[in-house]
Amino acid sequence: MRVTLTKQFRFEASHRLDHLPVDHPCHNLHGHSYQVEVTLTGDVNPATGFLIDYADIKRSVQPIIDQLDHSHLNDVEDLRYSTTELIAEWLWQRIKPRLPDLTKITIMETATTRCEYTGPTDD
Ligand SMILES: [Zn+2]
Secondary structure (H helix, E strand, O other), X not given: OEEEEEEEEEEEEEEOOXXXXXXXXXXXXXXXXXXXXXXXXXXXXXXOOOOOOHHHHHHHHHHHHHHHOOEEHHHOOOOOOOOXXXXXXXXXXXXXXXXXXXXXXXXXXXXXXXXXXXXXXXO
C-alpha cells in the first residue's frame, strides 16, 4: 500500500531581494510568516501501519526549520537569493538525506502564493 504524507511547519523570517531593481517592493527589507509542507511518498510498513511516524518527520525537519526561524534570510549560508524557489531547494538539500522518501517541498510565503519543488531534474 502506497501513501503520501504531508506535515506542516512554520517559520518567521526577514529578507530583502537585493538583486531586484530598487523600485521592486521585494527589494525593501520586509518579513513573512512562511508555511512549509514536507511531503513523503512510500509504502506502508505492515508491521507498524506507518510509512513513517509523523514524530520522526518532525524530529528530522524541525532542526532545519529552526535554522531559518527568526533569521534574516540574506545571512543564511548557501541561500543565494531567498526566493521561495531557492528556499525550497535549500530545504530539499538538507531534508532529503534525512528523509529519503521526500517527494515534495511546498512553501507559502503569503496566503495567496505557493511554490512546490519535487527535487532536481536532469535537464
Ligand atoms: Zn519577501
